[in-house]
Amino acid sequence: MINRHRVQALMRKDWRELARNKQVIAPLVIVPLMFVVIIPAAVLLLGNNSAALTTTVAGLQGFLDNLPEQALPAGYSSGQLMVYAVIVYFMAPFFLLIPVIVASLTASSSFVGEKERGTIEGLLYTPLTDRELVLGKVLASVIPSVLLTWASFLVYTVLVNTLGAALMGGVFFPTWTWAIIILALAPLVAFLATCLIVAISGRSTTMQGAQGTVVLIVVPVLALIAGQATGLMLFDTLIAGVAAAALLVIDVAVFVTVAGRFRREPIVTRL
Template structure:
């Protein structure tokens, strides 16, 4: 595999994305909701019953949280803020790289078709694996950067607004470090690879974006699992999830690169 070819494809795609203001605008919505609105609302309303009544699943999560997880000296408001910001919102945060990947990755081959630049790219001497990997990297870098930036904002809000309610510095913990620096790249890679695979067969961006639902389902399962008391998204669960997703990433990428049909795309364009 030629790394220079991969980086060339990634840089070209990334420059196209950065010039597309319509594609960049939606990237701000999800990070603002999960990195600003949710943590600020929880920290400011932690002592109010309105919060647990209005956030779906939060009340059930607090009722089912395992004994010994929470510091024993917290009052009711401290429990809500600590548990919600540290555990409840953790799996939901994974929606940021998935949604960013969906917006950018879905325009991969579809965008090339719309700009009428795909045929020239397909005739270049790059291998299928290099082509797919280059497309993946073009969306992976923005997905990781946006998510890491969102994490910094989340951490600032959690510490500035949450610490006075909890009574101590509590964020981030080990679970969040594993989530942000290990799970986020792995989940983003999986989402983008699937989207790129579908993008090569789809004629519309919306059709390519639909596959991101497959990656969202496990995230929603983690949220439901926490709310029902079946599991807690802690460091051990995060590490297990990272190991499983890493194996899936490799398998899915190799399958997508192997089944990528360049000749089929060229035939459809001519």
């Protein structure tokens, strides 16, 4: 039986340490800012200039060439269709990259960071069970990454509807697919990435080594972005729903495996 109070105490401790780490806080602001403000603002401001827009956004022309006509609403002009395609489809996978990046920054220091701060021995000798220790470390990274993703989505929604209302003839965002992406896919991707990162962190001896290995976890998300950018794999409601169901099963399996294989004695010996 997992003791909720012990897990929450561990999470609060990790959040206090995270708030004091300026090297982690800065990227948590910069990365969402680029995806949520800079790119969509440029797209909407260049909405009536198709040539400038396809030149500015890398891979956009290939994406538009492969985008099925049925994916776009009828009655839009060419400029409106381009803006809709970018805001609704092209940008969707980037909102799965945000929780992965946040998790990689916070979770990669879970056990290695404790060692570098000289607190690992005290943590491993607490009454926390192995499963509680893993769960506390995972949730301490998942919750901030999901909240930051949701906050980024709210900013993105307000921004695109404010800047795009005149061009698009009113509010046009979000869609049902985005609801699934933000409410289901983002938390599930964050949980999966964090479980794997915590497992890696437990086997690493330095922060640099843990963060270097984390790149392997980011690669599948980057591949997803590349597939979306070329139009080869388009997020729609069906695909997003199937992906969420599959990820839920994978998340449970991965957490059970990571928690089941976690042993604090080798960490004490290694660190």
